[in-house]
Amino acid sequence: MAKYKKITVIGGSGFVGTNFCQRLVDHQIDFEIIDIKQSQRFPEKCKTGDVRDIVSLREAISGDVVVNLAAVHRDDVRDKAEYFHTNVAGAENVAKICTEKCINKIVFTSTVAVYGFADPKTDESGKINPFNEYGITKFQAEEKLRHWKNSGDNSLVIVRPTVIFGEGNRGNVFNLLNQIYSGKFLMIGGGENKKSMAYIGNITAFLQTCLSSEKDYAVYNYVDTPDLTMNELVGLVRDKLLGKHGAGLRLPYWFGLLIGYIADCVTKVTGKNFPISSIRVKKFVAFTQFCSAKNDLEGFEAPFTLSEGIHNTLHSEFLAPDPNREIFFTE
Template sequence: MNYIIFGGSGFIGTHLIHLLKETHPEDKIYDLDIVMPGEEGVVPGIVEKNEGVNYIRCDVRKPIDVEIETTKDDVVFNLAAVHRTPGHKDIEYFETNIRGAENVTAWVESKGIKKMIFTSSIAPYGAAEALKKETTLPTPNTPYGISKLVAEKIHETWKEKNQGQLIIVRPGIVYGKGEHGNMTRLYAGIKKHYFFYTRKDTIKACIYVKELVHFFLWALENNKEGVWNCTFEPAYNIEQICEAMKKATGMKRFIPTVPGKFLLVVASIVGPIGGKAVGIHPARVKKLMISTNINGEKLKNSGYKFHWTLEESFRDWFEDCNRKYLK
């Protein structure tokens, strides 16, 4: 059978390919992406060409004309997305995430494939302190969140029309080797003494990337359809995350607390002159001040067994980087 991954050259896709090669060595793996491993635009530090993986250049924003000899048992993973915020024009989120969903599902339908996993986001819930379950009414308030919610509906339409098996995953903050995002910036900020608490009880739902891709395969094997929040349960707050990260990596750092309004003023000044590169940006400061309070009870009670605790996941990531620097 085939595992066909749209957006497989990215952070999550690369970890998924590694796991598939380890657990399903007899099956074929296809990576369909606009960029190939080693090219500019691919997250550095993790992505390399894997022997036995079929790499095909594909832009999901355009109708997909890729010939693969498929079977009835094939699985498609749609990971292709524009996701970093801030960092893109509004139209880019809609162009890739919505049109991409239309083109991917159209191709899947044309091939008669019946199994698909779509990585959505917690962004469709909207930014608010309230606890969000899978049954919570989505109220997205960003172009990214809106585009992801629409993409979910496109995939659900494919499922109903084709009687397919669809798993929609809404991960919290995904971290691990090759992430170069929120958790990497947090580690760098702590290590270099420029991270400050605005409040210690801000909840930041998160999941280790290796855990996430293990869940993908478990959910497929156990026919776990529907929408899934993917996060530790209960979700950790920022102080717990920082303390686990420090303990796992051996950092000895004191993290002071700074009023959020003051930090926003600083970010508004420093951000435009280079602060964005290290996370000192008004949009990122605001994100830090608002909880991502995502409920993971459905996953916790599903029968899936986590492979890592929070601290163990940071330690594993640190080991992957030869105990030098989380990146």
């Protein structure tokens, strides 16, 4: 870390970015945030910039290493071109500005969605087979950055996290936890499918360690282990929040999928989004279990176990919530 004077965090106003920047503050590392929205926690560090607008990037970036967190990733984006403009063209613009400014290292957050519905325990050598625009465009962004890396004496670290959760995040994991807490949750399918997860306190530590890596190129899945089955995860949450054992009532997969398709049709007609959809049902019952080479990254040790991350999140969100805490709405 000592060789970098200032870290440029693109997309630093979001959930991962804010927590990552907090870690930089805690370790007394200088940084700047480039984002289309103001950082609530670090407004004095934030500059307005848009990865889709190369001129704004040229004016804003003043660091000597870039962490690129910017992405369009929600399932419900109606204009599919937005995935390309931000994820692919945006990554290409970042690479161009890095070349112009002689910045020779980028840490890029991609996603395990590049593997699609992958076989359990897929590692970094797994087949690239994305099933949605998010996964497709994030891999295309990786390719743009690999081209940049190979075009000069540059260093590139690509991190492919699985689903990230933690305090203040209002994404898919929170939605699941909230459904369980409300007592309205119904398990879909047998619940033996395993879900890889990544706690925010660990992913930010991993990103910081990537900045220190001497490797000129590396790709890492990021997963906190051991993976839990859906039955184990739901049972843990029900026990912690409701004092109840097991996963509770469940629906057959075919019936849950039918409800998802009906919700899709209603959304198309009315424009109203629902908490259930066919793609969300498919994702819920799928094995999303990945292996990670994170232990090959010298100097990294996860600060939290997965169990600690889950308990921290449940305590912060449901058992002792802070009404003044910053909230981030993501998928």
